[in-house]
Every structure is written in structure tokens, then in C-alpha cells.
Amino acid sequence: MRWWKVLGLAGVAGVAATGVAVARAERKRRAYTPDEIRGRLHARAAESVKD
Structure with missing residues (x-):
């Protein structure tokens, strides 16, 4: 396999x-x-107010 094929396969995997x-x-x-997010x-x- 050529290096550019390996690089392409690594890119696809990424x-x-x-x-x-x-x-x-x-x-x-x-x-x-929504209640959990609000809490x-x-x-x-x-x-953040305490600090």
C-alpha cells in the first residue's frame, strides 16, 4: 500500500x-x-456568585 492510501484510511477512521x-x-x-438542566x-x- 502506498503512503497516501494509508493516510487516507487514517483520515477516514478519524x-x-x-x-x-x-x-x-x-x-x-x-x-x-428541562427541569434537570434548569437546576x-x-x-x-x-x-460562580460565591467565588
């Missing part, structure tokens, strides 16, 4: 891995209910 990571993060983000935001805001 794009696929990035897509999997993005999809996993999106699925995790969508798992929260977390309020907690973070309260923490």
Missing part, C-alpha cells in the same frame, strides 16, 4: 471516530429533562 464521539455526547446531552444551570450560577 472522521468516523469523531462522528461517534459527537453522537455519544449529543445523546448524553439530550437525556436530561444544573442555577447551581452553576450560584457557584
Whole structure:
């Protein structure tokens, strides 16, 4: 195999891995209910005021 083929295959594998990571993060983000998100935001805001 020539080096450019190996480089191309590595690029395709990198794009696929990035897509999997993005999809996993999106699925995790969508798992929260609006009330949970609101509570977390309020907690973070309260923490930032303390500092």
C-alpha cells in the first residue's frame, strides 16, 4: 500500500471516530429533562456568585 492510501484510511477512521464521539455526547446531552438542566444551570450560577 502506498503512503497516501494509508493516510487516507487514517483520515477516514478519524472522521468516523469523531462522528461517534459527537453522537455519544449529543445523546448524553439530550437525556436530561428541562427541569434537570434548569437546576444544573442555577447551581452553576450560584457557584460562580460565591467565588
